[in-house]
Amino acid sequence: MKKKYKDQSIINEYIKYPQVRLIDVIGKQLGIYSANEALNIAIEQGLDLVVISDKSEPPVCKIIDYGKYKFAKEKKAKEAKKKQHNISVKEVKMRYKIDYHDYKVRINQALRFLQAGDKVKVTVIFRGREIQHYSLAIELLDKMSRDLKDISQIQQIPIKDGKNITMILSPYKK
Template identity: 50%
Template sequence: MINEEIRDKEIRLIDVDGSQLGIMSAKEAQKIANSKNLDLVKIAPQATPPVCRIMDYGKYKFELAKKEKEARKNQHVVNIKEVRISPSIDEHDFNTKINHALKFLKAGDKVKVTVRFRGREVNHSSLGESLLQRFADSVSELGVVEKKPKLEGKNMAMFLAPKQ
């Protein structure tokens, strides 16, 4: 709440430099803020009496937006990329999938490696598990196993995270 929106009978007023001006009516505080060509902003409405501060509200909002933008710029969103393979994958195709996973791990993304079983292949889930273990060993210089291989329906999945 700013300026005329503040309707409390008594407020505690803080000046621009941070010094306390004491407890007074909202109208008096508004007059002081107007005389300095600044805004009266309620910063602690839950306090008794509520705390208001004299400040340039536009400048304050600009600084907040600037800090928020800076914080957003510095954060990195970790995506999960998926690499799908089958238990009967050929060696060259397997190496291509490893190269894709290495590229994702270098970019800082997590990789979900999924082995898809079709038909009766699911009976030989140990083949898929050994294939995923071989995959994890191949990318071990850039990634670590975050979740071990787990069979879910007709898919076996394993998660890899980039090394720190």
């Protein structure tokens, strides 16, 4: 039975491979040893034997301080997670007979979302019999896409969705 930790590392006496390729603390290849010999070398140095790659033949093991190795691996994973930006879809809603100032507010909202790297779903809402003014809503969405053309591109053209018309804008790739 192999002892694997949460980070999937096999260490010390849980390494059951007949032979391993051994790398020392400074990264120098020592050669191919039996797993027991490699473990004894690691114990003499007061360190751990950790399987770095079990994909190769024979598996690659390194003599390191497992605590420090685990800490560095976790720190690297946190940094990668920090740099990752999840793109989400933000929504801007309005009516087809929107006032000029309110329209400017929606443009600024969409601009802020696009600059943050998010997609923007622009929705024009109809109530009652307003759906007969479908062409005015399309004109409004076209105007919005023209006003935001410097920072975005149309990902989804205006589509009728029940009593709404939606369009999706996405920021340009950097």
